[in-house]
Amino acid sequence: MEFGRAAAALLIERLAGYPDALYERLRHPVVWMGSLIDALDRTLNLPGVSKLEGRLRGVAALAILVAASFVPAVLLAHLLSAWSWGWLAEALLATTLIAQTSMRKHVMAVYDALGRSLAEARTAVGRIVGRDPAQLDESGIAKAALESLAENSSDGIVAPVIWYALLGLPGIVVYKAISTADSMIGHRSEKYLQFGWAAARLDDLVNLPASRLTGLLFAACQPGTARQVIAVMRRDAPHHQSPNAGWPEAAMAAALGLRFGGPRSYDGEVLHLPYMGEGRSEMDRSDIKRGLALFSRAMWLLFAALALLWLIL
Incomplete structure (x- = not known):
């Protein structure tokens, strides 16, 4: 297990993020993964096939993606293991697949925009949520930004870090490939209902441990009310339409004394989602700052837990 390297990657990514100059020159590993997924989608996702064939084609696409991610990661990890500073180089590579800094920047951008105008804030929040921000x-x-922060704390940070800690570089690379596939083809639209079925189900599975852990991290950062936060999380999370998103969302809502969920609009269609938490439904700009502070404490706690495991194991 790579607890020390995972702790190092989390710390380095928090301090440095993914440099813009590097993105401009080499793009980002997720962009590379997305290009392969797009090619597989165009090649294998054919209209008019049966339900079974559609799913089998999706399974084949996912298998190709996982293999194309796993093999280079194994080879690279093996090469780096022969170098005395290979552990640091590997941790640096892993930082590219952790979204701690970018998530904080995007949510902080919503906070800053709310201080200027609603129009700017709607544009800013539209970059991190799928719902219609116009109204x-x-x-x-504020609620949309906080819900996104809660969910992405799990699948953008805790999950990749945990898979890196458990399975090394191949673990985090394959996790990110699955997560990217889910975001691109794991939809319930007519085009992807069958082809994206395998990606969506596998994404649910690989995110299951981190979603519960993220909720516990939020609870642990509120020691005075931790039991209450856990109780609310256990009560409300199973009612969420996602098997994973409800856990960090319910925990953050309870920790901040807020209530997430309720009606929202996607592509002009209003969906009435279960409520998470039992606090205030009305939120303002200051609640985003409180959410970011909770997020920061939770990520430091994750770092401390990884460092401690590295020291004692």
């Missing part, structure tokens, strides 16, 4: 007021914008 959101300050409360709706």
